[in-house]
Amino acid sequence: xxxxxxxxxxxxxxxxxxxxxxxxxxxxxxxxxxxxxxxxxxxxxxxxxxxxxxxxxxxxxxxxxxxxxxxxxxxxxxxxxxxxxxxxxxxxxxxxxxxxxxxxxxxxxxxxxxxxxxxxxxxxxxxx
Numbered sequence: 001x002x003x004x005x006x007x008x009x010x011x012x013x014x015x016x017x018x019x020x021x022x023x024x025x026x027x028x029x030x031x032x033x034x035x036x037x038x039x040x041x042x043x044x045x046x047x048x049x050x051x052x053x054x055x056x057x058x059x060x061x062x063x064x065x066x067x068x069x070x071x072x073x074x075x076x077x078x079x080x081x082x083x084x085x086x087x088x089x090x091x092x093x094x095x096x097x098x099x100x101x102x103x104x105x106x107x108x109x110x111x112x113x114x115x116x117x118x119x120x121x122x123x124x125x126x127x128x
Contacts, residue, residue, distance in 0.1 A: 009090065010060040013079075016101035021108055026056075036067050056111050062090075062099060077107045 014030045021028040031050060033039050039047065050071075051057075057072035059065070061080035068078060081097045094100060 010062050013101045014060050017104040020105045056108055077111060079104050
């Protein structure tokens, strides 16, 4: 699983989810992408190291999904806002929009279970 985020606050959410996912047996890394344009200017080999593996990719953003699909792919998970218009303290807004480490962990574990179920359906054998 790879998590990408743009702000220190959301990076902390991803970092808090990491030990939980590691304990669940899912290798995890947190990668900060503070600027899409800077990432796009990196060498193709560098970008491919993050984008071309089979990991579950998650973007954590204190905003909308726009722009993230280029990095997480169409099957990537997005933990962020679906709309605008709320105001309040950051902690309250993060909880309101579900931008939490608990939601991130739940989403990754659910996607991992889907993947394992699909593999089992293809082979008829449980996948470890």
